[in-house]
Amino acid sequence: MTHRRTFIRQSSLIAGGLWLSPALLQAQQSIAPSDQIRVALIGANNMGFGILRHHLALPEVSCVAICDVDQNVLDKRLKEVEDATGKRPERYTDFRKLLERKDLDAVIIGTPDHWHCLITLAACEAGKDVYVEKPMANTIGECELMVKAESRYQRIIQVGQQQRAGQAFIESRDLVKSGYLGKIRKINIWSNFNYGLGNEFKPATPVPDGVDYDFWLGPAPKRDFNPNRFHGSWRHFWDYGGGLMSDWGVHLLDMAIWVEENPAAPSTVMTYAKNVNKENRDRDTFDTMNVLFPKKDFLINYDMNGGLQSGPYNKPYGIAYVGELGTLVVNRGGYEIYPEWDGTANAPKCEVKKLEGTKESHNLHVANFVECIKTRNQPNCPPEAGRLAALHAHIPNIAARIGAESLTWDDEKRQFIGNGAANAMIWPEYREPWKLPKV
Structure with missing residues (x-):
């Protein structure tokens, strides 16, 4: 390879x-x-x-x-x-x-x-x-x-x-896995974007000329056309997407899973979710979420705020790998290491490293x-890497939708333990004539 x-x-x-x-x-x-x-x-x-x-x-x-x-x-x-x-x-x-x-x-x-x-x-x-x-x-x-x-x-x-495929994330992963930061205690992730609020309510309209709306809906439930549920903003409705959690969360959580010794599905997932900004917003999904994923190697802490644009380290989104020797903060623009201080030696516990000016990596991917x-x-x-990342986004969304503060996932059995309401959301119901594929 x-x-x-x-x-x-x-x-x-x-x-x-x-x-x-x-x-x-x-x-x-x-x-x-x-x-x-x-x-x-x-x-x-x-x-x-x-x-x-x-x-x-x-x-x-x-x-x-x-x-x-x-x-x-x-x-x-x-x-x-x-x-x-x-x-x-x-x-x-x-x-x-x-x-x-x-x-x-x-x-x-x-x-x-x-x-x-x-x-x-x-x-x-x-x-x-x-x-x-x-x-x-x-x-x-x-x-x-x-x-x-x-x-x-x-x-x-x-x-x-x-x-x-991005240089900043590849180098960050290599540094974490090499032990440069010492033992990783937790990984803090945040994503704050205005669009996570969803759109303001709009009235239903006729289907635009040239659009086969029934085909666009496909296996999703039959609904009247509304521009808020169409181009660009469909992701704020459970029929078609998972909001900011599955749109940005899946990217950032993937980078936490990527540094695990043996990347794995989450087991116990603790979720807080709420729509804080309820003023004239048309959406199913949540604008505010905090999720804890206790993993074998470390704790993943995900913090999501739709409608905000600022965050830790003056970055609207990012990942902080918190180690005993220092913390590495990375996003698509680069990374920087913030060393812990050794009071006895009167010196930083690791050297500062910094990478700036990196760009999107779609072309490399x-x-x-x-x-x-x-x-x-x-x-x-x-696909298995995509499945693991998606699980880390879908499980918190399922918990929020059914009002569960905690869910436990059995990846071997591919089901939730002791929660029928959550298990009922593992599979979609396709609208006729579309049928769920079989493999």
Whole structure:
């Protein structure tokens, strides 16, 4: 398996954000057809299209198709790809038709969370590799199905937890696991973002022209159209997402799990959750949560505040690995170590280390996925890693929804201990005619 740092070196040569450079287009033309990787995008509005752009910044990748149930978004993205590459992808409004293509190697899934499992399994069954956005799925049970699908169909599945490809997080993990900070006592995580409040209430409106809203809902319950439950803000409703907890929490909690000696599902999870700001806000999910995960190696403490933008160390979000010799604080912009003071030696217990100016790592994560399509090696974030991260987000959300201060999860049996209400939320109920996939 190629080391992650190899991808960082390789990808430093890639214009990951350029759309697109003449040199890159010339390089793409020199790739033999047998060496090309043909991808399609399913769900093209926001993050999905951003991930496609990173794919197209790799010379061996071409986009042969785009699928979306909103024809306005679809037409816009088709034109943007054609303008950038000189080739117009084929147009689809039904992902099932797209997956019938024989000239397709992989799909990018950028849909709302409630579609992730169903489309991933259909793509694996059709022999396609998959890049699926995080969280891996909208329920615990669907995550389990996706792990099984990887094994059964022998596909490459990369979950979009791109921090695993980021220099700041890789170096932080190496420092923690090397013992540089001494024994880790706990990991403090915080995420404070205004959008966690959800939108102000809006009246229901007719379905916009060009939108197949029934298909957009898919397996989710039938509801009247409301713009608050559609593009961008759908994540604040349990039917489609898990709020700030599963949107940002899954990223940051993944970085805590990543430094465990043997990454594992949470066992006992203690949760406080509340909607503190109730003024004219349309949402199911919570704006304020504190969660404790007592793990074998250390305690994880997660603090979430929708509607706030400041946090510890003057950072709106971050992770603090608290060790006996010092604390390492990291986010996507870099890291810094704050040493503990040794009064006897009159010196810091470890040396200060600092990394500044690092950037988003979506392009590196995508490069890793494409490399794994070619080598069939395990990607940065395979389904089991995505499942573990999702569990750490879904269990607190389930606890908050049923009013439980504490839940105990038995990962071997894949169920909660002694709580029928929580167990009833492990699996979703799909709306007809959609059916929960089987593996």
